[in-house]
Amino acid sequence: MAKKPNKLKARLPRGFVDRSAEDIRATDEMLSQIRAVYEQYGFDPVETPAFEYTDCLGKFLPDTDRPNAGVFSVQDDDEQWMSLRYDLTAPLARHVSENINEIQLPYRTYRAGWVFRNEKPGPGRFRQFMQFDADTVGAPGVQADAEMCMMMADTMEALGIPRGQYVIRVNNRKVLDGVLESIGLGGEENDERRLTVLRAIDKLDKFGIEGVRLLLGEGRKDDSGDFTKGAGLGKDQAEFVLSVVMNERFVEGEEEMALDQANRKTPGFSEGFAELDLIRDVISSCGYGEDRIKIDPSVVRGLEYYTGPVYEAELLFDVTNEKGEVVQFGSVGGGGRYDGLVKRFTGRDVPATGFSIGVSRLMTALKNLGKLNTSDVSAPVLVTVMDGDVEALGRYQKMAQDLRNAGIRAEMYQGNWKKFGNQLKYADRRDCPIAIIQGSDERDAGEIQIKDLIEGKRLSEEITDNITWRESRPAQITVKEADLLTAVKGILESHAEDRKRASEG
RNA sequence: GCAGACGUAGCUCAGUUGGUUAGAGCGUCGGAUUGUGGCUCCGAAGGUCGGUGGUUCGAAUCCACUCGUCUGUACCA
Numbered sequence: 155m156a157k158k159p160n161k162l163k164a165r166l167p168r169g170f171v172d173r174s175a176e177d178i179r180a181t182d183e184m185l186s187q188i189r190a191v192y193e194q195y196g197f198d199p200v201e202t203p204a205f206e207y208t209d210c211l212g213k214f215l216p217d218t219d220r221p222n223a224g225v226f227s228v229q230d231d232d233e234q235w236m237s238l239r240y241d242l243t244a245p246l247a248r249h250v251s252e253n254i255n256e257i258q259l260p261y262r263t264y265r266a267g268w269v270f271r272n273e274k275p276g277p278g279r280f281r282q283f284m285q286f287d288a289d290t291v292g293a294p295g296v297q298a299d300a301e302m303c304m305m306m307a308d309t310m311e312a313l314g315i316p317r318g319q320y321v322i323r324v325n326n327r328k329v330l331d332g333v334l335e336s337i338g339l340g341g342e343e344n345d346e347r348r349l350t351v352l353r354a355i356d357k358l359d360k361f362g363i364e365g366v367r368l369l370l371g372e373g374r375k376d377d378s379g380d381f382t383k384g385a386g387l388g389k390d391q392a393e394f395v396l397s398v399v400m401n402e403r404f405v406e407g408e409e410e411m412a413l414d415q416a417n418r419k420t421p422g423f424s425e426g427f428a429e430l431d432l433i434r435d436v437i438s439s440c441g442y443g444e445d446r447i448k449i450d451p452s453v454v455r456g457l458e459y460y461t462g463p464v465y466e467a468e469l470l471f472d473v474t475n476e477k478g479e480v481v482q483f484g485s486v487g488g489g490g491r492y493d494g495l496v497k498r499f500t501g502r503d504v505p506a507t508g509f510s511i512g513v514s515r516l517m518t519a520l521k522n523l524g525k526l527n528t529s530d531v532s533a534p535v536l537v538t539v540m541d542g543d544v545e546a547l548g549r550y551q552k553m554a555q556d557l558r559n560a561g562i563r564a565e566m567y568q569g570n571w572k573k574f575g576n577q578l579k580y581a582d583r584r585d586c587p588i589a590i591i592q593g594s595d596e597r598d599a600g601e602i603q604i605k606d607l608i609e610g611k612r613l614s615e616e617i618t619d620n621i622t623w624r625e626s627r628p629a630q631i632t633v634k635e636a637d638l639l640t641a642v643k644g645i646l647e648s649h650a651e652d653r654k655r656a657s658e659g
Numbered sequence: 660g661c662a663g664a665c666g667u668a669g670c671u672c673a674g675u676u677g678g679u680u681a682g683a684g685c686g687u688c689g690g691a692u693u694g695u696g697g698c699u700c701c702g703a704a705g706g707u708c709g710g711u712g713g714u715u716c717g718a719a720u721c722c723a724c725u726c727g728u729c730u731g732u733a734c735c736a
Contacts, residue, residue, distance in 0.1 A: 168727080212736050224735070240736070273735060274660085353734090376662095376732050458736045540694065578696040593694060607696070614697040624695060 169275030170282055177517075180526050184313060184517060185266055185286065191309045192264040192288050195301070200263050202245040204270070208235040210248045210499075212458070226272050238270035242287040242510060243459075243492065250291050250506075251499030259292025259504070266513065278518055287489075289508025291496065296429045299324075299463040299491055299507045300436035306467050306487065306509055307446045313516070314525035315469070318445055324465045325453035326430050327490070330355070332423025333398050337391040350385040355399055356454040363400060370395060399452045429463060455488050464490035465509065473522045486519060487511035532649075533585040534563040535642060538578070539571035540593035553590060553602075553638065560639045562646065581607060587649055588642060591630075602638050605630040606645050608652075 166172065173181075189199075208227055226238040239245050242265060250257060266286040275281050288305065290298045303322050310320040334340065334348050354369035361374070368374040370392040373384035387395070430449055437447050455464035466488035473483040489509025496504035520526040537554045539547070550566045557564035567577045581589045591603040609629035617623045633641045 244736080271735070274733095277729085382733070456736070538695090572693075574694050575692075575696075580696090582696040589695085591695075595694085603695095605695075610696070618698060620692075620698070623697065624692075627695065630695085 167281075169273075169280050171280060179531060180521075181284070181513065181517060184513060184520070184526075187312050188266075188286050188309055188511065188513075189264070191305060191312045195262070195288075195305050197262045197264040197288055199265055200246075200249065201265050201267065202239075202242075202249050204238055204268065205236045206239055206245055206248060208237040211237055211239065211244045224272055226270050239267075240271050241269055242267055242285050243289070243495065243508060246287070246289055246291070246508075247492075247495040247506070248499065250504065251496050254496075254500055254502070254504070257291075260298070261291040262289075263291070264288040278515060280514065283515075284513040286511045286513050287508060289506055291506040291508075292504055293507065294493075294505040296432050296463055296491070297436050299429075299465070300433040302489060302507055302509050303433070303447045303465050304437060304440060304442055306465065306489075306511075307442060309511065310467060313520060315520070315523065319471050319523070320467060320469050321445070322447040322465055322467050323450035323453045324430065324433060324447060324463060325449070325451055325455070326426035326463050327460050328422045328426030328429065328462060329398070329451065330426075330454070332420040332426055333395055335420045335422065337387070337394055347385055351387070351395065352454050354385060355395070355452055358399065358452045363396065366399075367392060367396060401451060426462075433463060455490055459492045459495055460490040461493040462491035463507070464488070467509075467511070469519050471523060473519050483515075483519060485512075486516040530653075532563065532587055532646075534565045535588045535590060535646075536577070536581040536584070536586040537564060537566045537590045538574070538581075539567045540574065540591065542571055549592075549597075553592075556639065557590075557642065560643070562639075562642060578605075578607075582611075588645055590638070590642075596632070600635050601632050602635055603630055603632050604638070604641055604645065608649055 208225070211225065225240050227235055228237075230236050246263070246265070250261060264287060266284060268282055269285050270282050272281060273279075288302070290302070303324055306322050307320075310322075311317065330352065334344075334351060338344075339348050339351065351370060354366050357369060358366050361369070365374055369382065369384045370387045371384050371389070372386065373382055375381050434449060453464055453466050455466055466485045468485050469483055487510055489507070491505070491507040493503070493505040496502070496506060517526065535557055537550050537557075539550050541547075554564045554566045567580065569576065569580060571577065578589060587606070587608055589605040589607055591605060592601075596603055605627075606629040613628040614623065617626070617628070631641070
């Protein structure tokens with residue numbers, strides 16, 4: 155060997171992950187639990203593709219400077235720009251608009267799918283992740299928003315999150331807009347400052363009230379010494395914003411606000427309150443208390459297309475990372491009313507509301523809570539191979555087939571059968587519960603050996619020398635060929651009982 | 660995007676003020692053991708010291724740039 159050829163380095167693009175069997179099974183389980191709730195509420199599935207024409211997705215048209223800022227975009231051979239979707243809402247609006255004449259409104263629909271964001275990835279933040287959305291399109295009344303909140307709450311509980319460990323927080327963009335208008339930040343010329351104020355409010359749970367006060371004013375210096383410029387509000391303006399956002403009595407309704415700034419109310423302000431009152435009435439008459447759905451004036455929720463009520467699902471238990479440190483987890487889902495989205499395509503008023511659950515994030519949290527259904531899929535029974543002639547191979551495969559037909563997960567060893575020890579080692583590492591063994595001796599006697607690998611592992615702790623270990627053949631029984639299925643079933647059942655007892659004890 | 664910390668074997672990490680052939684544990688593979696997992700013992704493979712360039716007689720070590728990871732922050736439709 156002279157020079158080594160330059161090997162191609164196998165590497166995953168940053169921000170993307172491979173999913174393990176365990177993750178996939180856990181995700182499937184979660185999806186089916188979520189789906190069951192949505193179906194129960196009378197929603198139907200619809201799916202759209204991962205790619206859309208860029209202009210259908212939103213305002214981010216690729217330009218020559220940064221064609222992929224925020225989104226992954228490619229140019230089709232007819233030179234049209236296409237992008238990978240970054241959420242499921244914009245594609246739904248496109249779908250509804252394109253099929254508006256066939257779709258019966260109000261349209262209640264759900265879908266799960268991968269979305270892509272070309273942003274800086276971080277722990278628990280990927281450039282491809284899964285969302286599970288539900289939307290009601292063509293429903294103008296905020297009772298539809300109330301229903302969304304209730305469905306979100308139900309979904310949290312269906313996933314095994316106990317009541318009190320989550321909360322759906324609800325606000326209304328009209329209230330926030332009213333506040334901004336009343337402190338003189340109305341009109342297009344103040345777009346930029348309005349955004350800054352909203353972003354500051356959004357940071358309430360992260361930096362606390364003092365942090366937000368700084369951000370509303372001159373700005374804030376973070377731990378690394380980096381300075382974030384604030385919104386530059388005057389003291390009076392900032393305190394008014396904070397008084398609304400922090401007001402405990404806000405949850406009791408407009409009449410209870412008792413703000414001496416009543417003269418600062420704007421039409422939007424009042425309308426927003428009225429809508430929240432209605433939502434409050436609907437959910438409380440359905441028996442949803444504040445421990446599940448709570449009006450909270452500090453919810454901001456995105457900045458672009460929401461026009462009315464906005465809501466957010468937050469977890470109330472501590473989530474820890476691999477190092478055991480408690481991390482700021484943020485919301486696991488949210489949504490709101492987007493009355494303008496379909497209109498962009500159709501010109502018709504098609505009000506809509508919906509929410510999105512961040513499946514991947516929620517799964518991380520559930521893992522923490524120990525509520526993640528670690529799959530009870532058990533590894534297959536292994537039929538080992540002692541003889542390699544054609545006839546014997548057929549017999550082994552037939553055994554596997556018989557086990558499968560009896561509803562038992564099974565496989566025949568497909569590696570190099572000549573090293574028998576390796577077959578058991580394989581079974582051990584694969585966590586096979588049982589190995590089936592039939593060499594010529596057993597064959598001649600019309601018998602089969604069944605080795606209980608789990609029981610055997612337990613016994614191995616007491617055996618120290620290899621000779622005894624090998625010759626005693628722990629946890630291994632011999633049965634007649636005809637009794638194979640019942641014997642295997644019996645062992646698997648006792649394993650299942652042991653597992654059950656262990657998880658209960 | 661901005662600021663800081665860190666990049667040595669598949670993994671976790673040693674590596675002295677710059678000094679010969681860069682080490683350990685774990686894991687992997689082979690053997691002891693052609694038909695029995697674990698334990699034990701023996702052996703082997705595995706490294707462009709993240710990359711490029713520079714300083715030097717000499718660089719894993721010092722410098723510059725670059726890539727990647729982590730933390731904070733910004734953005735997140």
